[in-house]
Amino acid sequence: MKYAKDTRPEGASTEAAKILVEALPWIKNITGKTVVIKYGGSAMVDEKLRADVMSDIVLLKIVGVNPVIVHGGGKAITRAMDLMEIPVEFKDGQRVTTPEAMNLVRTVLMGEVNQELVEALNHHGNFAVGVSGADGGVIVAEQASPDLGRVGRITRINRPLLDDLVASDYIPVIASVAIGEDGGFYNVNADMVAGHIAAAIGAHKAVFLTDVDGLYENFEDKSSLISNLTVFEARYMVENNVVSTGMIPKLKSCIHALENGVQRAHIINGTTPHSLLLEMLTSTGVGTTMHSTEEAYRFDSHPLGKFASKLLENREEVEAAQKASIQSSSVH
Numbered sequence: 360m361k362y363a364k365d366t367r368p369e370g371a372s373t374e375a376a377k378i379l380v381e382a383l384p385w386i387k388n389i390t391g392k393t394v395v396i397k398y399g400g401s402a403m404v405d406e407k408l409r410a411d412v413m414s415d416i417v418l419l420k421i422v423g424v425n426p427v428i429v430h431g432g433g434k435a436i437t438r439a440m441d442l443m444e445i446p447v448e449f450k451d452g453q454r455v456t457t458p459e460a461m462n463l464v465r466t467v468l469m470g471e472v473n474q475e476l477v478e479a480l481n482h483h484g485n486f487a488v489g490v491s492g493a494d495g496g497v498i499v500a501e502q503a504s505p506d507l508g509r510v511g512r513i514t515r516i517n518r519p520l521l522d523d524l525v526a527s528d529y530i531p532v533i534a535s536v537a538i539g540e541d542g543g544f545y546n547v548n549a550d551m552v553a554g555h556i557a558a559a560i561g562a563h564k565a566v567f568l569t570d571v572d573g574l575y576e577n578f579e580d581k582s583s584l585i586s587n588l589t590v591f592e593a594r595y596m597v598e599n600n601v602v603s604t605g606m607i608p609k610l611k612s613c614i615h616a617l618e619n620g621v622q623r624a625h626i627i628n629g630t631t632p633h634s635l636l637l638e639m640l641t642s643t644g645v646g647t648t649m650h651s652t653e654e655a656y657r658f659d660s661h662p663l664g665k666f667a668s669k670l671l672e673n674r675e676e677v678e679a680a681q682k683a684s685i686q687s688s689s690v691h
């Protein structure tokens with residue numbers, strides 16, 4: 360008989376088990392909660408990375424998280440416009456969108472990016488449903504400014520439709536195209552879509568996957584990465600031009616979400632393998648975390664780290680359990 364000899368490296372399985380055990384409190388904390396994940400075009404570096412990000416999202420779904428994906432695709436839109444020789448112009452981080460460019464935005468976001476993400480997710484099973492924000496009035500918008508053409512400012516989100524998809528256990532994958540009250544299409548910055556959707560559906564947190572490690576106090580100085588900040592500090596950064604270009608809509612979107620019931624917003628590097636899992640399921644976390652209140656901030660920055668904030672988030676539950684235990688001990 361020729362039996363298979365054990366060639367597995369010594370200790371490897373213990374390491375894997377440790378990682379799983381470390382993830383347990385985080386899984387318990389996040390299970391059943393809705394998390395909006397904004398996947399920026401700048402983080403969609405190649406097919407392999409995109410597929411890895413999608414399989415991390417499926418893993419989160421399988422452990423009980425309700426992910427809702429909002430995607431951009433700014434780089435792909437610019438590439439397509441260059442190819443069609445349509446002039447590319449941005450004002451305050453928003454693409455000036457002529458009716459001709461609007462048609463191309465729809466083709467790229469819905470016809471390419473959305474389908475690629477849905478396909479990568481559904482490689483693991485029938486998890487994802489791709490929608491354009493214009494489908495069923497998921498995102499309703501009005502013209503942001505005549506200077507910007509078909510760029511939209513969000514006026515309404517169709518929460519019941521998204522709730523239904525989440526309740527039916529699907530992962531909605533939403534392209535940042537909106538429908539106007541006039542029936543025409545609008546191009547909306549995907550960061551703003553993520554913040555509005557997170558607020559409208561009462562998401563627990565919003566995570567922005569981009570191409571930098573997080574928010575820098577000074578973008579030129581790579582040692583100035585900010586790990587935690589409050590809404591107040593984020594507002595200060597926007598108002599005093601500490602951030603520029605793509606970071607402006609991200610911070611504005613985080614502020615909107617946090618001021619409307621979302622507890623945390625994270626800006627992380629989507630080009631770093633498994634950054635989403637590191638943020639959601641480990642004690643160290645990655646990137647920049649924005650907090651809705653000073654209290655939440657203090658707890659996250661506490662030496663006990665995120666375990667303290669977990670207690671804060673579950674305070675009602677913890678207090679009820681403490682009361683119950685006091686009552687039961689006084690009975691005996």
Ligand SMILES: Nc1ncnc2c1ncn2[C@@H]1O[C@H](COP(=O)(O)OP(=O)(O)O)[C@@H](O)[C@H]1O
Nearest residue numbers: 399400401569571573574575578602603605606
């Ligand atoms: N203070 C800052 N910290 C980090 N990134 C910044 C800052 N200011 C500007 N940025 C820029 O924001 C970009 C991310 O936004 P963007 O290009 O729109 O990405 P996405 O496609 O993920 O939305 C970064 O690549 C960086 O160039």
Ligand SMILES: CC(=O)N[C@@H](CCC(=O)OP(=O)(O)O)C(=O)O
Nearest residue numbers: 399400431432433453454548549
């Ligand atoms: C109005 C506006 O600027 N819309 C964006 C929509 C896509 C987007 O936001 O993509 P990222 O997330 O990859 O930046 C655009 O046309 O580029």
